Amino acid sequence: MFDQLVIAGIATGCIYALLALGMTIIFNSSSLVNLAQGELLMAGGLSYVSFAAGQKLSFALALILAMACAAWVAMLAEGLALRPLRVANAPIVNAIVMTIGLSMVFKSGGEVVWGKTPLPAPSPASTTALWIGGISIAPQNLLIVVSAVLAMGIFWFFFDHTLIGRALQAVSTNREAAWIMGINADRMVLLAFALSGALSALAGVLVAPITAAAPTMGTMLGLKGFSAAIIGGFGSLWGAVAGGILLGLSESLTAGYVSSGFSTFISFGLVLLVLFLKPAGLLPTRR
Amino acid sequence: MAGRRVRRTVRVGGPVLALLFLAAFPLLGLKPYFSQLMDMLGIVLLLILGLNLIFGYAGQISIAQAGFFGLGAYTAALLQAKLGWPFPLAVLAGVASPSLLAAVLGTPILRLKGYYLALATIGLGTMVYEALEQWQDLTGGPIGVMGIQRPPALDGEALYYYLIWGLAVLAFLMVRNLDRCAVGRAWVAIRENERAAAAMGIDAARYKLLAFVLSAALAGLAGGLYAFLNRYISPDSFGLNYSMILIASMIIGGAGTLGGALIGSGLLVLLPELTQAFADYHLLVFGAILVLVLRFLPRGAWGSLRRHVADHRAGEATAASPTPEPQALAGTPR
Numbered sequence: 001m002f003d004q005l006v007i008a009g010i011a012t013g014c015i016y017a018l019l020a021l022g023m024t025i026i027f028n029s030s031s032l033v034n035l036a037q038g039e040l041l042m043a044g045g046l047s048y049v050s051f052a053a054g055q056k057l058s059f060a061l062a063l064i065l066a067m068a069c070a071a072w073v074a075m076l077a078e079g080l081a082l083r084p085l086r087v088a089n090a091p092i093v094n095a096i097v098m099t100i101g102l103s104m105v106f107k108s109g110g111e112v113v114w115g116k117t118p119l120p121a122p123s124p125a126s127t128t129a130l131w132i133g134g135i136s137i138a139p140q141n142l143l144i145v146v147s148a149v150l151a152m153g154i155f156w157f158f159f160d161h162t163l164i165g166r167a168l169q170a171v172s173t174n175r176e177a178a179w180i181m182g183i184n185a186d187r188m189v190l191l192a193f194a195l196s197g198a199l200s201a202l203a204g205v206l207v208a209p210i211t212a213a214a215p216t217m218g219t220m221l222g223l224k225g226f227s228a229a230i231i232g233g234f235g236s237l238w239g240a241v242a243g244g245i246l247l248g249l250s251e252s253l254t255a256g257y258v259s260s261g262f263s264t265f266i267s268f269g270l271v272l273l274v275l276f277l278k279p280a281g282l283l284p285t286r287r
Numbered sequence: 288m289a290g291r292r293v294r295r296t297v298r299v300g301g302p303v304l305a306l307l308f309l310a311a312f313p314l315l316g317l318k319p320y321f322s323q324l325m326d327m328l329g330i331v332l333l334l335i336l337g338l339n340l341i342f343g344y345a346g347q348i349s350i351a352q353a354g355f356f357g358l359g360a361y362t363a364a365l366l367q368a369k370l371g372w373p374f375p376l377a378v379l380a381g382v383a384s385p386s387l388l389a390a391v392l393g394t395p396i397l398r399l400k401g402y403y404l405a406l407a408t409i410g411l412g413t414m415v416y417e418a419l420e421q422w423q424d425l426t427g428g429p430i431g432v433m434g435i436q437r438p439p440a441l442d443g444e445a446l447y448y449y450l451i452w453g454l455a456v457l458a459f460l461m462v463r464n465l466d467r468c469a470v471g472r473a474w475v476a477i478r479e480n481e482r483a484a485a486a487m488g489i490d491a492a493r494y495k496l497l498a499f500v501l502s503a504a505l506a507g508l509a510g511g512l513y514a515f516l517n518r519y520i521s522p523d524s525f526g527l528n529y530s531m532i533l534i535a536s537m538i539i540g541g542a543g544t545l546g547g548a549l550i551g552s553g554l555l556v557l558l559p560e561l562t563q564a565f566a567d568y569h570l571l572v573f574g575a576i577l578v579l580v581l582r583f584l585p586r587g588a589w590g591s592l593r594r595h596v597a598d599h600r601a602g603e604a605t606a607a608s609p610t611p612e613p614q615a616l617a618g619t620p621r
Contacts, residue, residue, distance in 0.1 A: 088585075100350075100531050100534060100577075101574045101581060102578060104574030105575055107570065111568065227406065230402075262417070268417075272407060272410045275407050
């Protein structure tokens with residue numbers, strides 16, 4: 001039972017980690033906390049269902065299109081709603097509330113487009129459990145972990161080893177200095193939103209076969225992603241990943257050993273405790 | 288000057304007319320549908336006035352208001368339906384329980400700022416909601432609480448209406464008076480710059496806690512009244528969505544202003560009714576209005592109106608020195 005819970009926890013943790021990573025990328029590039037991150041996951045999950053089940057496209061193609069859709073939504077949000085606030089030098093609270101407004105628009109927009117009933121999502125993974133070293137693993141969980149690790153690897157390579165990725169890092173580190181070096185900061189922020197949307201969409205595609213795809217699917221996941229980012233010390237990319245895994249594990253273990261109904265209650269209790277005792281996060285890593 | 292006389296007439300006549308309308312409303316003999324709307328308007332006004340204290344005046348983002356609302360409603364409902372407490376005691380307990388929660392958790396929560404504070408209040412609101420839904424032995428879970436009984440004396444719709452609006456008007460006056468005394472000035476000072484406020488000798492932690500507890504108390508009062516109005520409650524009314532809708536209404540109306548609280552609560556109650564064609568999609572309309580307001584009128588409807596009038600007056604007095612005002616709906620140190 002313990003092994004099962006750990007594996008399920010790591011899989012859930014990978015979903016949180018992808019969301020937390022997405023929030024951190026946006027935060028680093030624009031000092032903005034995007035409370036609509038879960039809705040980007042929802043946009044990805046639902047458009048994936050439309051492409052994969054509706055249009056009968058292959059998994060890979062539907063995944064790429066879903067990631068593109070969410071990236072496009074994120075870029076629209078940045079360009080039309082959030083950048084003007086930054087240009088007007090509005091206080092941070094206005095921006096936080098703006099992302100709340102966007103999350104409301106996206107969620108109900110999703111209901112207009114896809115309806116309220118949860119849609120079943122197809123998955124390339126089979127439903128019969130795999131036995132690896134005496135432990136049974138649901139193939140979907142394996143798919144989640146492998147894809148998330150792969151995506152993080154690609155992301156790391158892009159971030160550290162390509163010119164655009166390094167430009168993005170430069171903007172995160174020092175906006176003015178990056179500007180002097182000839183980096184277009186606004187374009188980099190737009191890129192950060194696109195990347196963040198794509199990562200969240202991947203999380204949505206991976207989680208949809210388990211939870212089914214519905215306009216409300218992203219709300220709670222988004223908040224967990226936010227919690228994971230803060231547990232990891234907001235601003236640190238690998239802290240976000242570690243925070244996600246930690247939160248997923250603790251949630252899975254409390255659901256297994258304490259109470260499944262109260263697992264969300266306990267998760268947020270732990271998050272509050274972390275905020276009270278160590279507001280800089282449990283994993284103080286370098287920015 | 289004619290302008291001044293008009294303004295004085297509006298300032299005195301407006302509230303008098305509003306009170307006359309409120310007093311005469313049940314006598315108009317309108318359909319129960321309208322009195323239901325008016326009752327809800329009073330309850331929502333209490334919620335938004337409360338939210339205004341912590342978020343609008345003191346500038347501390349709080350996404351927990353629906354949680355306090357739910358805690359108050361469930362406390363009052365369960366004490367009446369299960370233990371048979373009399374109405375006034377049940378409602379008082381409904382005020383007390385969220386206030387107590389806010390008093391206990393307020394100090395560590397309000398030490399946080401910006402997005403940390405946002406997450407902490409989201410966490411608090413979600414924990415209350417989850418407790419209401421999951422603690423089935425006590426709360427009845429998703430089914431909710433039924434069989435909440437009003438005392439026979441308050442059974443008439445008109446009397447209950449007067450009770451709700453009497454309390455709402457009292458709360459309105461309380462917030463107005465707080466706004467105009469040292470407490471309100473301290474809140475605004477904290478909102479605009481907490482460090483500067485502390486340097487002026489304002490005990491920021493204490494004033495923030497006061498705003499938080501009062502906002503929870505008003506939400507609890509609204510909750511108790513709501514439980515006895517509907518006679519049935521379920522967790523659905525008290526989720527995170529509702530906290531967000533309350534924030535949206537407050538900001539659309541104008542954060543940190545009394546007129547804004549009135550406009551916001553009117554919008555929150557009437558918009559879903561006016562947009563019946565959108566069925567359940569009033570969240571879309573709300574979100575869209577919120578996004579547009581933040582983008583183009585960051586002070587909200589009332590704030591912008593007041594600003595416009597002030598500019599007009601300044602032009603009238605030919606004292607052409609527009610006072611710069613921060614664009615904040617609620618400022619936190621950046």
